Amino acid sequence: MSARERILERLRAAPSLPEVLPDVAGWFAAHRRNEDLAQRVARLRSGLEGYHAEVHDTTDADWPDLLLRIAATKHLRNLLIGTDTLHGATLEARALDTPQLVPYDRSIESWRDRLFDAIDASLTLARSAIADTGSLILWPDAREPRLMSLVPPVHFVLLDAATIHADFHSAMVAENWQAGLPTNALLISGPSKTADIQQTLAYGAHGPRELIVLLRHGPGDMA
């Protein structure tokens, strides 16, 4: 008999103690605040800022210039962008010599050292966000790979204000996550951090030291 069969056999031989399926949706429905978009935006912002992220309000027309201005003040030499994305193309049309735009257009194996040592910053799009905990939701893919939001020391995230959900549960229900998840799905709340040395908080543990959120408001939802 294999380990698998032996383990399962022991578990099946144990007394059966039935339990009812918990009503998770009911609990969240009862505890959800009745908020409009502006209130969700405000809560997301205060959560993110509480975790040391920068949040900038912007619009579809203005975000590229805002990003380039911030990049200049931080003396970023280059900026990693995805491939075949609308926002990437928009930025490319606007960009100057610095920061140099570097597309993530080949597999990690062929440029690992450069990604780890020579890239200053990156830009990715957030899929949505969670007001309750101040979290961004990212679903990295072939166009915007997983390491973009992890390896560069500065991470810019473009987020559409209209996509902000009240809480984690409503986000996964509204976006029908249980139908199937991508290779990797992420919740990101601030830059990477640690308190492992004498409970003293330090940012930039292994991931980004700075998380900069460009909060893109649609016409009419600017608070």
Add this chain to the structure above:
Amino acid sequence: MSQMAMPDPASAFRQRSRSAVDDSAQRQNFRSAMDYLQAKRRTQFPDEQELVGLRDLGEAIRRYSLANLPRLLEQLEQNLTANGIRVHWAENAEEANAIALAIARRVEARRIVKGKSMVSEEIGFNHAMQAAGIEALESDMGEYIVQLAGETPSHIIMPAIHKTKQAIAALFVEKIPGVEYTEDVDALIQIGRRVLRRKFAEADIGLSGVNFAVAETGTLCLVENEGNGRMCTTVPRVHIAVTGIEKVVEKLEHVPPLFSLLTRSATGQAVTTYLNLISHPRQPGEKDGPEEVHLILIDNGRSQAYADAQLRTTLQCIRCGACMNHCPVYARIGGHAYGTTYPGPIGAIVSPHMLGLAATYPLAFASTLCHACVEVCPVRIPITDLLIRLRNEAQAQPGTVNASLRGSGAARTALVSAIWNAWALIYSRLGLYCLTSWFMSRGRALSPIEQGAWTRSRTPLTPAPRRLRDLLKDRRP
């Protein structure tokens, strides 16, 4: 090593506790760390009603998951396999390490970089790999520090909680070439970051634990702040996840409440920096992520706890560490005195299943039964009931119905057996009982002054001058 040659676990534990409480600097470290974590947790639960409801929900989810454990494990395996993640099963530590080693040999791995995983500590993963000539490097800052010092974690969430920044600064100077002494925590973290970044890029395999495994979608959930877990599960070409069989939940919607309870109870954070959900290896066209993802499901004594309705509640645990953060015993003796991978109240209730009661029973007695752990446990494990149960098991007469665990009766000495046998004899024969009690009350002056642990802080016990039956006789009209 034969059973006879083993040091008596009770005196070994007492010795470790003694030297721990004698180390006043370390006691100060633990005290301030516990105060800090308790205060942080309190700020996360301002609304008592919400806390009560959320704990009810968390407990219900864990109980439901355990009630359906065999079915959910099969569903998890099926969906992970369909997603391209390979599932392995291990009865114990040796089997789990052998599986990991076989993968490492096949892909000709020389370096493994590790995210934080208590299960990997539980199975002695690093030693097993080193013995096979493969480097296994910890990358969580706390774990890295502890490994560099040649120590083991003293806390399941904050592994280096016993170390001061001065000790860490000195350690870095000694062990990392070219490092200058600094007590600046930011600078120390940046030193660790620099060293480990190279290691992530060079590693062949990334090892991680799992916080929740979702059966319906075939997803592994990892909770962390540092980003090293994401590095380990994204950069190397192979990712191996190790986890206990109890970590499975049925539905994705079971994750949000448990995730919230975990981060708020553990470190007093509303959320951690990252929640990393992994459902597939690298897909065609994707430019990073491991080509192979493996999950090793480990029993290692968990099915023994599962077999008993009361002890099964042990498996509800989500490893938040709140019970140790609030334990007056843990705060004084620290994590290492327990001598097990998992210290504190959770360590006392889970270790007997992994290591046997013979080696671990003293931990069940290292509690005042003050209920602090029960009050904070986010999934409402009746920890003190389990401690009492384990105490009884440790003293049970082998071969009786009360002895159901590996190592039951280990604490029962010949003297204790003799006393209980005599007790049973006296109490089952009226004449003998009357005679014995008559002699006891007459001979009370002969009671020993030294009565073991009892008289260490109490006055000696002596029989009453007159028996209850005599007093009652006087009251009859």
